[in-house]
């Protein structure tokens with residue numbers, strides 16, 4: 253737990269990320285490279301936004317050939333979590349809304365992009381959009397993140413729990 257929080261503190265202090273942003277932690281469902289169930293999301297900073305080119309696979313199926321809506325929401329929520337590197341403070345999702353405009357197909361690349369719409373004190377209002385390679389919007393999301401202290405994460409009990417294969 254301490255090492256995870258240490259990594260985060262370092263990440264927050266470093267505002268000049270070139271290349272991919274670091275995962276939230278190794279086992280994060282959205283972006284952790286060591287989570288076998290995870291989406292392994294890789295995210296880049298683009299000025300005031302974060303971007304990912306993402307492909308859903310069979311592990312995320314809902315209707316045949318189509319990504320499960322919950323999987324899509326997971327990825328968008330996690331993408332929002334990368335805005336925290338730009339903001340420099342930890343925050344958690346208080347409210348998440350997803351608009352599913354078209355089916356998100358498995359094995360198909362999508363461009364996902366998120367940014368901060370506005371901040372009111374500890375409230376961060378964020379927005380995201382997913383487009384297909386032709387530029388058509390397939391999904392959009394908005395969320396309210398609340399800035400929290402690092403002690404918020406202590407009640408999870410740390411990083412000792414292994415991820416079941």
Ligand SMILES: CCCCCCCC/C=C\CCCCCCCC(=O)SCCNC(=O)CCNC(=O)[C@H](O)C(C)(C)COP(=O)(O)OP(=O)(O)OC[C@H]1O[C@@H](n2cnc3c(N)ncnc32)[C@H](O)[C@@H]1OP(=O)(O)O
Nearest residue numbers: 256257260276329330333342344345346347398405410411
């Ligand atoms: C293994 C170890 C890991 C360690 C990691 C270390 C550092 C890592 C750092 C960062 C990781 C980021 C990773 C990103 C991953 C993706 C993000 C997630 O999945 S996050 C998980 C899901 N979210 C939760 O579990 C939150 C659960 N909720 C809470 O804990 C509380 O509700 C909390 C702290 C968020 C806020 O609690 P309150 O009691 O302080 O505040 P209240 O009353 O609930 O609401 C705050 C304000 O929001 C307004 N509000 C609520 N809903 C609203 C809405 N829909 N629109 C507008 N305002 C709304 C309310 O009216 C209130 O406003 P008024 O303060 O009174 O002005």
